[in-house]
Amino acid sequence: MKYAKKPLSHGYANQILTINLGTGKIDAQPLDEQVRDFFIGGRGLGLYLLHKKITAKTTASDAENPLIFSPGPLGGIPQFPGTSKCMAISLSPLTHIPGVSNFGGHFGAYLKYAGFDALEITGISKKNAMIVIDGFKNEVFTTEAPAIDQVFDLEKAIVEQFIQSGHEKKDIVFLTTGLGAANTLYGCINSHYYDAVKPVDGTKGLFRTKQAGRTGLGTVMINKNIRAIVVLSGYPHGENPYGAADWEKVKQSGAKLHKIVKEVDPQSLKMYRKGSAGLIAFMNKDDYQSLPVNNYQYGSDPRAEQICGKNYAEHLFDHRGMDGCFPGCNLRCTKGGWVTLVSGEHKGKKVWVDGPEYETAAGFGSNLGMWNPEFIMEANWHCDNYGIDTITTAVIMAFVMECYQRSYLIKEDTNGFELNWGDEKAALQFIHDIAYRKTALTSIAGLGMLELISWISEKYIARTGKSSPRKELEQFAMHTKGLPFSLYRTHRSLSMQASYAAASDIGAHHAAAWLVKVDLLGAFPTFEAKAQALITYPRVRLGNDNLGLCKLPWVDVFNPDSGNRKNTDIYINPASQEIYADFYNGMLGTNMTWEKIFEQTDRDINLQRVMNVMTYEKATGEHDWIPDRAIGPTEDSLYEKEKDYNDQQLSIILSKPLIDIQKMKTLDKREILMKHRKEELRKLIGVYYAQRGWSATGIPKVETLKQISLWNFLSDEARTKISAMHGQ
Numbered sequence: 001m002k003y004a005k006k007p008l009s010h011g012y013a014n015q016i017l018t019i020n021l022g023t024g025k026i027d028a029q030p031l032d033e034q035v036r037d038f039f040i041g042g043r044g045l046g047l048y049l050l051h052k053k054i055t056a057k058t059t060a061s062d063a064e065n066p067l068i069f070s071p072g073p074l075g076g077i078p079q080f081p082g083t084s085k086c087m088a089i090s091l092s093p094l095t096h097i098p099g100v101s102n103f104g105g106h107f108g109a110y111l112k113y114a115g116f117d118a119l120e121i122t123g124i125s126k127k128n129a130m131i132v133i134d135g136f137k138n139e140v141f142t143t144e145a146p147a148i149d150q151v152f153d154l155e156k157a158i159v160e161q162f163i164q165s166g167h168e169k170k171d172i173v174f175l176t177t178g179l180g181a182a183n184t185l186y187g188c189i190n191s192h193y194y195d196a197v198k199p200v201d202g203t204k205g206l207f208r209t210k211q212a213g214r215t216g217l218g219t220v221m222i223n224k225n226i227r228a229i230v231v232l233s234g235y236p237h238g239e240n241p242y243g244a245a246d247w248e249k250v251k252q253s254g255a256k257l258h259k260i261v262k263e264v265d266p267q268s269l270k271m272y273r274k275g276s277a278g279l280i281a282f283m284n285k286d287d288y289q290s291l292p293v294n295n296y297q298y299g300s301d302p303r304a305e306q307i308c309g310k311n312y313a314e315h316l317f318d319h320r321g322m323d324g325c326f327p328g329c330n331l332r333c334t335k336g337g338w339v340t341l342v343s344g345e346h347k348g349k350k351v352w353v354d355g356p357e358y359e360t361a362a363g364f365g366s367n368l369g370m371w372n373p374e375f376i377m378e379a380n381w382h383c384d385n386y387g388i389d390t391i392t393t394a395v396i397m398a399f400v401m402e403c404y405q406r407s408y409l410i411k412e413d414t415n416g417f418e419l420n421w422g423d424e425k426a427a428l429q430f431i432h433d434i435a436y437r438k439t440a441l442t443s444i445a446g447l448g449m450l451e452l453i454s455w456i457s458e459k460y461i462a463r464t465g466k467s468s469p470r471k472e473l474e475q476f477a478m479h480t481k482g483l484p485f486s487l488y489r490t491h492r493s494l495s496m497q498a499s500y501a502a503a504s505d506i507g508a509h510h511a512a513a514w515l516v517k518v519d520l521l522g523a524f525p526t527f528e529a530k531a532q533a534l535i536t537y538p539r540v541r542l543g544n545d546n547l548g549l550c551k552l553p554w555v556d557v558f559n560p561d562s563g564n565r566k567n568t569d570i571y572i573n574p575a576s577q578e579i580y581a582d583f584y585n586g587m588l589g590t591n592m593t594w595e596k597i598f599e600q601t602d603r604d605i606n607l608q609r610v611m612n613v614m615t616y617e618k619a620t621g622e623h624d625w626i627p628d629r630a631i632g633p634t635e636d637s638l639y640e641k642e643k644d645y646n647d648q649q650l651s652i653i654l655s656k657p658l659i660d661i662q663k664m665k666t667l668d669k670r671e672i673l674m675k676h677r678k679e680e681l682r683k684l685i686g687v688y689y690a691q692r693g694w695s696a697t698g699i700p701k702v703e704t705l706k707q708i709s710l711w712n713f714l715s716d717e718a719r720t721k722i723s724a725m726h727g728q
């Protein structure tokens with residue numbers, strides 16, 4: 001299909017690309033102005049396109065379920081740090097509700113440069129398809145993809161193919177997934193881009209990857225028989241290449257943030273050396289107990305030093321070159337290094353590993369009782385190569401390990417295979433077996449936590465003749481809405497508990513409300529402040545996802561000016577938010593405060609909630625909960641491990657002197673503590689619903705949806721359903 005392309009205007013291409021793989025129809029459609037101005041872009045626009053295509057009956061594997069990629073109006077502008085992000089959106093095969101995952105690299109930017117604000121793919125291809133969007137020739141076509149199941153071999157073949165047809169590496173970006181995505185429900189999508197300056201074997205240049213890891217969107221991709229999506233494009237040129245309303249203002253805002261990143265990061269988190277793995281040391285602090293160890297049982301371990309960012313920075317990361325995942329990002333957190341594989345069919349091969357980022361480092365490290373950074377890097381590489389989400393794989397593995405620890409699973413259940421804390425060899429085998437769906441255990445593990453709980457329960461009942469252990473397993477099966485937790489232990493952060501339970505509408509992920517760090521730093525001392533944070537932080541965080549922005553230059557680089565602000569939440573980094581507002585206003589020609597800009601996110605937060613209601617109906621609120629393990633000690637020995645802290649909290653709860661608390665039985669203390677924490681969480685979720693204008697059962701009220709003008713954008717089916725739920 002040949003298409004016409006207009007110059008970018010206010011950061012928009014003003015066009016959407018739709019591809020139906022079933023009929024072969026490819027179309028470039030104008031982006032409706034009303035839709036654009038209401039949903040902004042990225043996640044918001046993607047959710048709207050999804051909403052328009054599905055009904056309450058649509059499933060993730062249906063041909064009608066669209067797979068959508070959507071950058072935002074501020075994405076792909078190298079004059080400002082961190083404009084790398086693109087969103088992947090579809091119904092999730094893992095959770096059955098809308099799945100959303102952001103990813104870095106150049107794909108979103110190139111898609112826009114090629115002429116599109118979003119790519120929407122429906123239908124299922126009969127053959128392995130590769131979609132090619134050629135922004136040089138203004139042409140889109142599908143072709144047969146190389147029949148290669150592993151991502152890095154596929155990468156090589158794709159690059160060779162396009163080089164042979166005369167393209168330069170810097171002009172080729174693409175998405176892939178692998179066989180693990182086909183064999184599990186939590187496939188990831190790899191975003192490949194060329195890093196021209198990383199030294200390799202005496203020369204320079206290397207294809208690198210970022211991932212859209214969460215909610216199984218790689219599985220949706222491979223279910224549609226798509227192996228790769230390639231965009232060929234170059235950067236726009238000219239006086240005002242992205243069509244900014246005020247290009248000078250944009251450049252000035254970019255220069256300001258650039259300066260702050262340059263001055264602050266080397267004195268604080270040192271992301272440019274440690275990447276996000278630098279967070280390990282913070283979460284591991286004795287006072288915080290927030291680094292998950294052995295399936296979130298413990299929150300700190302002295303051995304974490306071996307897997308902390310400093311260790312990677314000093315021994316494993318290759319700092320040569322420029323580790324920004326998009327030009328202009330001087331935070332440069334995209335670290336990586338070389339390891340020699342010790343398992344799998346590529347055993348003995350030296351490979352480049354992009355990562356690990358914090359989540360992967362904690363997931364395959366402390367949470368499995370593993371303290372070898374090279375093991376973590378190898379696990380990271382295999383997951384990317386198979387096309388499976390590192391977080392989900394690691395957290396499912398941790399659950400299986402705890403089932404062995406507590407004898408809910410024994411060797412006899414799994415043909416002699418055992419998975420224990422710290423057993424690197426077995427853990428690597430488990431990854432390979434999941435990807436190939438090799439054993440009964442790994443086939444089930446590939447279907448996610450809910451299926452795994454049922455399978456282990458059945459095995460246990462058959463073996464012991466005892467009653468179902470489902471209730472016990474559910475206490476430490478770390479998921480919400482079927483999505484395994486990202487890697488934060490939440491005992492000491494009520495805000496983060498509510499974030500996982502209710503504020504994150506895709507399940508237990510931190511993208512919407514990563515409140516744990518600032519909560520631990522004391523940002524929300526009162527219950528009211530915690531409730532308020534559940535509104536304000538998702539607005540900014542998910543607002544960044546609508547704009548095509550990376551959150552790290554905002555969230556991980558504290559602007560010294562923010563510290564001088566009075567009567568405001570300084571932890572939200574208001575001085576940097578003002579710079580972002582200048583960027584936004586400069587591009588879009590508006591004149592809004594950062595608070596007003598991000599208030600707009602309420603629209604897509606409510607839209608996502610409406611879509612969850614379409615699936616969960618009256619039970620929507622019941623899905624807003626977390627396992628006991630995320631709330632507090634699930635057994636006496638775990639209470640004892642943090643006895644001083646727990647006793648002190650109990651002393652406040654019961655208004656009793658500490659000495660009296662110390663005399664109580666651990667079981668009694670634990671039960672009171674857990675009851676209290678659960679009541680607090682329930683109360684906080686209730687306040688969150690009320691602040692959002694939702695009912696006590698978490699259903700958006702009709703008047704709320706009308707007040708924020710979302711009502712008119714909803715499908716008839718959604719309006720009827722929401723009205724009926726409120727008896728209207």
Ligand code: SF4
Nearest residue numbers: 082324325329333550
């Ligand atoms: S901060 Fe890191 S992830 Fe974000 S755009 Fe920069 S390099 Fe990429």
